[in-house]
Amino acid sequence: MPSAAAGTGYRPENLLLAAALTTAAFFCVALVGALAKVSGQYTSTGVLLLAQNLICFLFIVPASLRGGRAALRTNRIGMHVLRATMGTACWYALFFAITQIPLANATLLTYSAPLWMPLVAWCVTRTRISGLTWAGAGLGFAGVLLVLQPQGHRFDTGELAALAGAVFLAVAMMSVRWLGATEPVIRILFYYFLLSTVLSVPIAVLDWQPIPGQAWVWLAALGCAQMGSQVLIVLAYRYASAEKVGPFIYSVIVFTALIDWVVWHHAPTPVTYAGMLLVIGGGLVAVRARARPVPAP
Numbered sequence: 001m002p003s004a005a006a007g008t009g010y011r012p013e014n015l016l017l018a019a020a021l022t023t024a025a026f027f028c029v030a031l032v033g034a035l036a037k038v039s040g041q042y043t044s045t046g047v048l049l050l051a052q053n054l055i056c057f058l059f060i061v062p063a064s065l066r067g068g069r070a071a072l073r074t075n076r077i078g079m080h081v082l083r084a085t086m087g088t089a090c091w092y093a094l095f096f097a098i099t100q101i102p103l104a105n106a107t108l109l110t111y112s113a114p115l116w117m118p119l120v121a122w123c124v125t126r127t128r129i130s131g132l133t134w135a136g137a138g139l140g141f142a143g144v145l146l147v148l149q150p151q152g153h154r155f156d157t158g159e160l161a162a163l164a165g166a167v168f169l170a171v172a173m174m175s176v177r178w179l180g181a182t183e184p185v186i187r188i189l190f191y192y193f194l195l196s197t198v199l200s201v202p203i204a205v206l207d208w209q210p211i212p213g214q215a216w217v218w219l220a221a222l223g224c225a226q227m228g229s230q231v232l233i234v235l236a237y238r239y240a241s242a243e244k245v246g247p248f249i250y251s252v253i254v255f256t257a258l259i260d261w262v263v264w265h266h267a268p269t270p271v272t273y274a275g276m277l278l279v280i281g282g283g284l285v286a287v288r289a290r291a292r293p294v295p296a297p
Helices: 004-008 015-039 045-065 068-072 077-100 103-110 117-125 131-151 157-180 185-206 215-236 242-264 270-288
Strands: none
Touching: 015 045, 015 077, 015 103, 015 215, 015 242, 045 068, 045 077, 045 185, 045 215, 068 185, 077 103, 077 157, 077 185, 103 157, 103 242, 117 131, 117 157, 131 242, 131 270, 157 185, 157 215, 185 215, 242 270
8 A cells, every 4th residue: 555655745765866866867957068069059049948858748648647637736736837837937037147157167156056046945934953054065166166267257147147047046946845745756747848838938049040950959959958956856855855965966067068178179277176075965964964854844
């Protein structure tokens, strides 16, 4: 007989599995950033955003309709709207930042989101966050700063956009956890991609550029990578709270640096390696923390 936890969307806590799923999700995210950088050579940021969401929506519709209308019925449309709005804003901020500053810098700043997640949880639910979770997030962000410090260029719109994206992402990630308490994965993904596609249409219209034929392969790959990241992160948050696995978001830094090295030949420096070690260490510290689960607002 299914447990109560399974019936509500929770699963017994499994930090190892949650960490593995989160790490795989953010490998897909690193691919999204790299593919967006390539695709951005052919079209605008708004068109990239719409194409990414629309492709994912077309993927998820057939699976969503298998269960009929009942499978899509929800009493939490407000939370779905919040998640889609924050997610769309985050992706636009990141895609814009990529056009202004190096890929690695944009990614590092945007994916400092776990630093903000305990604060988001406290503001919404007043739930106490453990000291180890705060320490792990802080240690990871120190690694981000260490990697960014040697770049030596002034703080500009690209960095501001990426930091805004970090705040948007923190809220989006928390909303995934809250939705996961009552909503099945397929319903979460359906509403996310439906609402994100709708939100992306006016942005793409205002920022429209024609899409050349050679861009479609890159846009399709972008959509597939985004789809993979969303499925994996929703699954991960069913096995552990966002505060515990959130610092594994920093793995995207390592993956992005490797892609930047292999594809664009930007080899990491010794300081970059040191920053990565701090990032990974911060994630491990936070995962070992025994914070309370975050209740839905």
